[in-house]
Amino acid sequence: xxxxxxxxxxxxxxxxxxxxxxxxxxxxxxxxxxxxxxxxxxxxxxxxxxxxxxxxxxxxxxxxxxxxxxxxxxxxxxxxxxxxxxxxxxxxxxxxxxxxxxxxxxxxxxxxxxxxxxxxxxxxxxxxxxxxxxxxxxxxxxxxxxxxxxxxxxxxxxxxxxxxxxxxxxxxxxxxxxxxxxxxxxxxxxxxxxxxxxxxxxxxxxxxxxxxxxxxxxxxxxxxxxxxxxxxxxxxxxxxxxxxxxxxxxxxxxxxxxxxxxxxxxxxxxxxxxxxxxxxxxxxxxxxxxxxxxxxxxxxxxxxxxxxxxxxxxxxxxxxxxxxxxxxxxxxxxxxxxxxxxxxxxxxxxxxxxxxxxxxxxxxxxxxxxxxxxxxxxxxxxxxxxxxxxxxxxxxxxxxx
Numbered sequence: 001x002x003x004x005x006x007x008x009x010x011x012x013x014x015x016x017x018x019x020x021x022x023x024x025x026x027x028x029x030x031x032x033x034x035x036x037x038x039x040x041x042x043x044x045x046x047x048x049x050x051x052x053x054x055x056x057x058x059x060x061x062x063x064x065x066x067x068x069x070x071x072x073x074x075x076x077x078x079x080x081x082x083x084x085x086x087x088x089x090x091x092x093x094x095x096x097x098x099x100x101x102x103x104x105x106x107x108x109x110x111x112x113x114x115x116x117x118x119x120x121x122x123x124x125x126x127x128x129x130x131x132x133x134x135x136x137x138x139x140x141x142x143x144x145x146x147x148x149x150x151x152x153x154x155x156x157x158x159x160x161x162x163x164x165x166x167x168x169x170x171x172x173x174x175x176x177x178x179x180x181x182x183x184x185x186x187x188x189x190x191x192x193x194x195x196x197x198x199x200x201x202x203x204x205x206x207x208x209x210x211x212x213x214x215x216x217x218x219x220x221x222x223x224x225x226x227x228x229x230x231x232x233x234x235x236x237x238x239x240x241x242x243x244x245x246x247x248x249x250x251x252x253x254x255x256x257x258x259x260x261x262x263x264x265x266x267x268x269x270x271x272x273x274x275x276x277x278x279x280x281x282x283x284x285x286x287x288x289x290x291x292x293x294x295x296x297x298x299x300x301x302x303x304x305x306x307x308x309x310x311x312x313x314x315x316x317x318x319x320x321x322x323x324x325x326x327x328x329x330x331x332x333x334x335x336x337x338x339x340x341x342x343x344x345x346x347x348x349x350x351x352x353x354x355x356x357x358x359x360x361x362x363x364x365x366x367x368x369x370x371x372x373x374x375x376x377x378x379x380x381x382x383x384x385x386x387x388x389x390x391x392x393x394x395x396x397x398x399x400x401x
Contacts, residue, residue, distance in 0.1 A: 225348070233247035260316025279380065
């Protein structure tokens with residue numbers, strides 16, 4: 001059984017990881033500003049490729065590394081990688097005059113972020129599930145709500161630091177937070193999650209066919225979330241005529257509503273079962289993408305509202321995919337969180353990199369948002385197949401819906 005300090009540290013780590021994760025998208029207007037990094041849409045999108053490759057690799061290797069070195073060491077290694085990422089980003093600020101060197105440092109920084117995310121987030125989800133085995137859905141939703149809160153704070157911090165004249169205050173703040181978190185975590189045993197991560201992957205039986213439903217859902221969700229998380233500010237400034245501050249508010253609102261949604265659906269799951277949430281949200285998201293595509297120019301505050309609704313649509317989908325998979329795919333046990341995160345990152349990469357290249361070939365961002373509605377509709381169809389396992393477990397007394 002986890003101590004209160006261990007549980008609180010895990011939840012705090014989710015908050016810090018959220019801040020670090022969205023640091024790069026939150027600074028998108030800085031990276032594309034001709035007076036700063038002067039990146040094209042393709043270069044900005046390509047900046048996330050190392051992150052995706054590293055995150056997928058780290059997520060898939062995390063279970064084996066936990067067996068060999070222990071879950072705590074894997075988690076701490078993820079924190080170190082996050083620290084390296086923020087340090088490289090901060091360093092790049094001082095060499096923007098050398099475009100090639102600055103861009104190289106950004107690529108290295110996103111690669112380190114991918115490693116950090118791929119090692120830390122599956123570990124944290126495993127800890128949350130093991131610390132509260134009687135309410136897995138609830139604990140995973142709360143953890144991801146705090147991660148979402150961190151993602152909402154990142155663009156807000158960027159806006160504040162830009163107003164103060166030094167946007168790089170965010171990576172500096174992140175470095176300080178990671179150092180405090182590392183020092184605190186180092187002193188804790190964190191045995192429960194370590195045992196789960198180490199013991200789970202030893203079970204035999206191969207990958208069950210049902211896993212590929214979760215994997216497909218995670219890829220589609222990664223595309224949908226990233227179209228909001230990485231491209232909202234670009235859409236706000238280019239298509240809606242928003243200022244940099246309004247664009248930051250839109251991204252903050254999106255991530256804030258992701259957090260609000262996760263807390264809300266965790267609170268109401270007794271009266272509104274999680275499988276119904278899983279069915280509903282993809283269709284909310286599809287409708288919102290169509291609304292974003294139809295937003296008129298010169299209506300930035302309507303854009304803020306619409307991206308906020310998109311946040312609700314995204315909110316509970318990833319944490320519920322993780323908790324459902326952990327409960328249904330027992331043959332994979334502790335390895336499943338990392339696998340789901342890996343496929344989520346694949347979707348992230350498709351939207352982060354692909355959307356940039358497509359725009360440079362003449363396809364508007366509004367058109368891309370309309371097309372992304374199709375991905376959300378497919379998720380809605382998959383949700384009925386995937387949640388069927390939850391209903392089956394409920395009838396046998398093994399799962400509460």
